[in-house]
Structures are given as C-alpha cells and as structure tokens.
Amino acid sequence: MSSAAFFPSPPPLLPLQSNTKTSRSITNVQPPSAEKLAIIIDKSKSINNLHQIHAFLYRHNLHHHPILSFKLQRSYSSLGHLNHSLTLFNQTQNPNVFFYTSIIHAHTFHKLHYQALLFYAQMLTQKVTPNAFTFSSILKSCPLEFAQIIHAQAIKFGLDSDLYVRTCLVDVYARGGDFVSARNLFDEIPEKSLVSSTAMITCFAKHGMVKEARVLFDGLEDRDLVCWNVMIDGYVQHGLANEGLVLFRQMLKDRVRPSEVTVLAVLSACGQIGALESGRWVHSYIQNNGIEINAHVGSALIDMYSKCGNLEDARLVFERIKYKDVVVWNSMVTGYATHGFSQDALQLFNEMCGLGYQPTDITFIGVLSACGHAGLVSEGRELFHLMKNEYGIEPKIEHYGCMVNLLGRAGHLKEAYELVKNMDINPDPILWGTLLGACRLHSNLTLGEEIAEFLISQNLENSGTYVLLSNIYAATGNWEGVARMRTLLKESGIEKEPGCSSIEIGNKVHEFLAGDLRHPKTKEIYLMLEEIDSWLRAHGYTPQTDIVLHDLGDAQKEQNLKVHSEKLAIAFGLISTKPGSPIKIVKNLRVCSDCHAVTKLISKITGRKIVMRDRNRFHHFVDGSCSCGDYW
Secondary structure (H helix, E strand, O other): OOOOOOOOOOOOOOOOOOOOHHHHHOOOOOOOOHHHHHHHHHHOOOHHHHHHHHHHHHHOOOOOOHHHHHHHHHHHHHOOOHHHHHHHHHHOOOOOHHHHHHHHHHHHHOOOHHHHHHHHHHHHHOOOOOOHHHHHHHHOOOOHHHHHHHHHHHHHOOOOOOHHHHHHHHHHHHHHOOHHHHHHHHHOOOOOOHHHHHHHHHHHHHOOOHHHHHHHHHOOOOOOHHHHHHHHHHHHHOOOHHHHHHHHHHHHHOOOOOOHHHHHHHHHHHHHHOOHHHHHHHHHHHHHOOOOOOHHHHHHHHHHHHHOOOHHHHHHHHHHOOOOOHHHHHHHHHHHHHOOOHHHHHHHHHHHHHOOOOOOHHHHHHHHHHHHHHOOHHHHHHHHHHHHHOOOOOOOHHHHHHHHHHHHHOOOHHHHHHHHHOOOOOOOHHHHHHHHHHHHHOOOHHHHHHHHHHHHHOOOOOHHHHHHHHHHHHHOOOHHHHHHHHHHHHHHOOOOOOOEEEEEEOOEEEEEEOOOOOOOOHHHHHHHHHHHHHHHHHOOOOOOHHHOOOOOOHHHHHHHHHOOHHHHHHHHHHHHOOOOOOEEEEEOOOOOHHHHHHHHHHHHHHOOOEEEEOOOOEEEEEOOEEOOOOOO
16 A cells, blocks of 8 residues: 555645644744644644644654654544555654554554554564554454454463453454353453453343343443443343333433433334333433434334334424435335335335435335235335336345235235245245245145145244144144144244233333233233123124134133233223223234234224234224224
8 A cells, every 4th residue: 555645745834824723832933842742733633733733843854753753643543534644654664563553553443454454464574563552453343253363463472361452352252253252251351341341241142141241231330331232232132122121211310321322222122012102201301312313313213103103203203304314214114014004105115216215125125015014916016126127126035025925915825936936045934934824814725734844844944834834724624733733833842932912001011921810900901801802792793713723612712812912901901091092002923813803893892092013014993993904
C-alpha cells in the first residue's frame, strides 16, 4: 500500500490568522515545547486543526519528532482519516512497537482485520517485539481462525496471562463460538474484570445458556450498561421475554439509563408475548428520555405494536418517522400481512416501490405471506416471479414456504408438491410440514402419508409431522393410524410442543396451558368457562369433537376442547377486565377450528372485540365474525 497514493506531500500551510484557539497557541515566535504540542494534538477535535498543527510541525522541522508524529498518527485515525495515519506511519523511519501498535489498532478499529494482521507480520519481520497493547489491539475484533494464531504468539512472548490480553482472548473465542476455550481462559483469570465477565456472559447468552449467564451476571458487584443489555437481550433472543422484561424493570430500579440497544431488545420482548401496555410504557419512556426514534427504533416500535395487535399505533409510528429506510417499510408491510390486511400490504408495497425503495428478500416474505392469508394465488405467483426476474432476488426457504402455504391452502396441492420437489435448495422440515398441513386441510390422506413416510425415512420429521398426520387420520376416523403416529412420536423421543396462551392484565403477562390449574384464580376461571358453555349452547354451538386426536367418548372429547389454553385465557380476560373492553390473546400454536368458532360466538354474545395472535397470523373477532374470513 503506497503512501503516495494517500498523502504524497504534507498538508498545505493554512492561514495562521485563524481565529481558533489552537492556531493562536502555535503561531508564537518561540514554538511551544513538544509536551505542549502533544497535548494540543490530543485535544484537537477536527481535521482542520490537525492539518494546521501538521503544517506547523513541518515549518519548524518537528515532523520527524517521534512522540508528535505518533500523536498525529493516532489522532488522524480517531477522526476517521486512516489514510493520513498510514502515510505518517510509512514515513516513519524504524517505527517502534508503539507506532506498530497504533497502526494495528487503527485498522482493527476500522474493521480492516486482514491489513492489521499484515502489519503485525511486518512488525515481527522487522524484529520489533510486540507488547500487551499490541495483542489486545489486534484481538479486538479478530476472526477466530486468526485469533488462534495470535494466541500462540501471545504465549510465545509470555503475554497470554496479561489481564488485558486474556480478556481479549476470552472475548474473541466467545464471539467465534468456541465456548470451551472461552470458558477455560475465563476460569484462569485470577481477578475477573467487568469486561471479561461481560464477554463470558455474552458467550453464555449466545449459546442459549441463559441460566449460566444469569449466575455470572448476579455475581457481579458492578454492572455497566453493556452488561445489562447483554443479559436482557440473551433472554429475549432465546424466547424468555418475560424474564427479559423483569430484568429491564430491575435495571431501571438500579438507576441504569437504557440506551437504544436496550429499548430494541425490550420492544422485541413485548412483541414476543403481546405485552401491549409494557410496550406502550417503553414507547413513552423513549419519547420522554431523549432516545431518538430513528429507523431502527421506529421499526422496532412498528413491529411491537403490530405483534401486540395494535395496527393503528403501528401505522402512526410509521407515518411519523421522517427518514424511512427499507426496513421501516418492511416492518409495516409485514404488520399488515400478519393481521390479514392483504390489500393494504400490497398497496404499501406498490407505494414503496413507486417512491424508489429497492425491496429486499424480507419485503417479499411480507407480501407473499399477505397473499397466503387471503388466497391471492395469481398475485402471489406474479410477485414470486417479479422477485427473481426484476429484482434479482434468489428465493430463500422462507419464500418457498410462503408459496407452498399459498398454493396448498388454496387447494393447489399438486402444484405445491411439484414446487417443493423442484426447488433449487433442499426443503427443510418446516416446508414439508406446511405441505403436510395443506394435506390435512383438504383431507388428502394419500399425499399426506407419502410426505410423512418420506420425512420419517430421511429423519426430517418433527412433532408437527406426527401431529398433522394424526389429524388426517382422526378426521377420517382411522384411530389405528392415530395410535401408530402417537407411538412413533413417543419412540422418536421428540416432544410435542404444548399449546400455551397468554394475556396481559395490569402490565403482567399471565400464561395458560391446556387444562391449567396453576393460576391463583383457577376457581373463578373455571366457573366462567361453565358460564361461557351455557351461553354457547343457547346459541346452538356444537363442539367439534372430530378434531380431538384421541379415541375417547364424546363427553370426554368435549371436556378436552373446553379447557384449551386460549379458552382459559379468554375466561380470565372476561373476569379481569371491564365489560365491553377488548381482550387480546397470544397463542404459540395455530388456533384450532373449535376455538376459532367459539371465540367468534363469544365476541358476539359479550359485545367484545377479541384479538388473537396465533403462530400464523392475527384474528380480529368482532360481533361473531373474524377478520380472516374463516380462511387461516
């Protein structure tokens, strides 16, 4: 890398009559001492000041002064002018360890890892011995494969036990996914710093070991914002949103001021569990504490409101974001799609493209899923081809999943099956499961059995494979087939995911499993279930016992249906909220047809709007009808 390509000559001498304090201090007849000039360089906050100082050093023949040259090199880099730093380094005769460490640090700071490693190699070639700061600089964001080599070098020079070097090694192994090496190095640190502990907490959290991360977190006497963020995000990323929100509240009690990173994690937690009131509180906190609602925060707010069933507030946030990027548009498109407002999603997509935004793969997942929720087969086909042919976006597994869902639910099973068989990438179990679900929906037992047998033979099955095929067998009264699927499920060691529904009351999220008896108000909940049952019977309701996957009597099947998790959550909502107020439920699985029919009737009988988010989409139940039009 030639210095002439960057900075062939010293910067021009700038007018010395500048009004800046820096200029006045260095234009005296007698130049300041090197110590004073070094301080002036360190305090310079603009590139113009540095150019003036640099020119002054040339005028007074101080440009080769090692300390001043080193200070200039470091300051240029900190202000984002790596080219100037590199030129100064290349003009330095026989650079010592401090010059090398500075230029290595400059390149790692700018994520130029390969170039930093070249300078390290050059340093060794010139027989300059690295110090602890050299190793901590090059390890800052070094890829794991190179970090292992640097680790060996640190051992060779006897610096691997240095606290800073060891901390950086823990961090680089943790980031690279080598949990064992990170843990071994961490355990050998005699006095663990906050930085090394945070690196280890990050490693635990990244690998889903949130209990171990929490033990280490709780053992810290002092915690900084980064440490809190890592722990909260660790909970949220691994589906423990409630725990993340509890820790966030504890963070506020400890008077730690949240950052943008914090609120992004907390908003994601609120969206996961449908905690609308908690999300609104976070939104208010953002507005009242000077956190900018930029594209990142705005997208998170849109996503939170959408997932919590409040599309109106999501749209308000969208409209108020001044500088929208494609992520913001994607969040709103996806929000409309999830709620089943397919035409709104497609209209927003067209508006986005008309304004010159380039859609991404995420955009097309949003609009294709919107088509799937409304059975817009021709529109979906057109968008799928548009994505590939006009925008050059190669379909991912998610796009194929959207198309299989669209075609399968609309009854085009053969076309969906052919699409899966002729994909450019290997279909995953989720995609096969989507096709299998379509077979269940249209009672195509022959194709369903063929797909299930293929999945089992290839070890691609999951609990959903057995459950869906059991559904198909149960729908035809084939209890022998149901029993066989249950046996296979048990023998495979795969556990069926239990249905779980949650409802937020008074800023607290209450969770229910099917037949749950753990809630403090269980007695009142079950009394309300009995009352609901009497309402339903009076309105001609007949339980859909055919969906129960057990060879039981009708009375037992009816009891089984009555205590589904979403019905328990609705009953609790009815006894815990004011008459006429809306009820919002979040379920982890697809809502069954019986619960869907029951919820429609409850909305009509009670005059309440009930919003239910299941695994696939939102259902807005109003006056006996659902926004999905019974197509879900």
